[in-house]
Amino acid sequence: MKFYDVPDAYDLFFSENFYVECMNFYKEIFAKKKYKDFYDCAVGTGQMLIPLAKMGFNTTGSDINVNMIKKAKLNFAGKNLISNLQVCDFRSIKEKIKREFDCVMCTGNSIGHIKNEELIDVLASMDSVLRPGGMIYIDSKNWDSxxxxxxxxxxxxxxxxxxxxxxxxxxxxxxxxxxxxxxxxxxxxxxxxxxxxxxxxxxxYPFAISLLLEGLKELNYQNIKICKLGDVNQTDIEKIDWYSITAEKPIDEEIPETKERKRF
Ligand SMILES: C[S@@+](CC[C@H](N)C(=O)[O-])C[C@H]1O[C@@H](n2cnc3c(N)ncnc32)[C@H](O)[C@@H]1O
The missing domain is CATH 2.20.25 (N-terminal domain of TfIIb)
Structure with missing residues (x-):
């Protein structure tokens, strides 16, 4: 049986302590940003979006798996938190999600579920609902390692x-x-x-971190930062088993004239 079809099993090993660690990490990576609207396009049962809702941000989440979304709804409601949750394949964001966000996330090692050749399209898909000046956030196992x-x-x-x-x-x-x-x-x-x-x-489907970096650069993303998930001070990729990447979308005037931002 597929793991994500049984969200109760998936949720067994998450705790309040995990949310506290996440919140501390988010406070550091989003420090100095005036972001309000966060969207996790592989939200699962909500484990990495709940901390942002607890911090008072507006949260939206989607996932390809209906069982995960049903459980995410229960998890948010059980904590008296509000979020907009729906089923959506992160390859179809542009067609399905009809608004823009300050930060578009793909959390919890989810992006590795698609084949390498689809990775750039997923970045473009995430980019399609991100406001200029906003941030893409992705965390993943360090598959190279x-x-x-x-x-x-x-x-x-x-x-x-x-x-x-x-x-x-x-x-x-x-x-x-x-x-x-x-x-x-x-x-x-x-x-x-x-x-x-x-x-x-x-x-x-393991992918090289260089593929992700190339994709973000192709979309003209700037200020690309990598650190260990949970520790902004650990930036040596050789020592990181699970990393977070953040990258900022330029506001239109910042795009070099010679380059056009690539979209779908
Ligand atoms: C390891 S779980 C992470 C869930 C959540 N982000 C977390 O950190 O707990 C991976 C999630 O990616 C979702 N997923 C896989 N392929 C997807 C796709 N093409 N579009 C959207 N979600 C997808 C799965 O259904 C699953 O909920």
């Missing part, structure tokens, strides 16, 4: 609850077509007995 190390296992700290705990392990299978099959194993123990086991999968 993943491919170098060929890591196979990714372990999470257990979630202690009731009389037992829930364990979560990812096993990554490297495929011949260069994709990686992520297997998600979630099992629960109560009083030292395993009482439930669940197994899910999703597919990622």
């Amino acid at each position: 993943v491919l170098q190390r060929k890591q196979r296992f990714y372990l999470f700290n257990p979630l202690v609850r009731d009389r037992g705990r829930v364990n979560y392990i990812q096993v990554w299978d490297y495929q011949k077509d260069n994709s990686i099959l992520f297997n998600y194993l979630i099992f629960e123990e109560i009083e030292n007995k395993i009482v439930s086991k669940r197994q899910f999968y999703e597919i990622y």
Whole structure:
């Protein structure tokens, strides 16, 4: 079964502490910006947009998966937060989303779900609803480093609850077509007995960070910054396993006359 079809399982390992960390990080990356309207085009269950709503910003989110959007609606409502949430493939933003934002985000390692050859189109799709002077924000696993190390296992700290705990392990299978099959194993123990086991999968298409940077430059984005997700002071990409990229869209007068901004 696909992981994103079961949002309750996806949400198990997020906590209030995660929101606090996110808010601290956002305060730093959006410092000095007067942004009000944020849009996450791969919002999932809302885990990385909820912190922005908690900070008082206007939030909009979309996702290709209807189950994730249904759960995002419950998550926002459960926290008395308001957000505009809908189903949309981030390759179709231009046709489906009829307004502009100060910041367009693709959070939580989502952009790696599309094939490398579609990446530039997704950037253009995000750009189509971003105001001049606004910011694109993307966070992603550092796939260059993943491919170098060929890591196979990714372990999470257990979630202690009731009389037992829930364990979560990812096993990554490297495929011949260069994709990686992520297997998600979630099992629960109560009083030292395993009482439930669940197994899910999703597919990622690793991409070089240079591809993302080239795409942003092709769209004339400026002030492109990379840091570790959660730590603006760590900017050495060799030491980063999950990065955030921010890039600013020029206001029209700033576009060099020789270059036209490329759109769809
Ligand atoms: C790892 S989850 C991240 C969700 C959320 N951003 C977070 O940080 O918790 C990846 C999300 O990307 C969504 N996704 C994958 N392909 C997509 C596409 N083409 N358009 C929109 N969303 C997509 C999935 O449905 C899933 O909800």
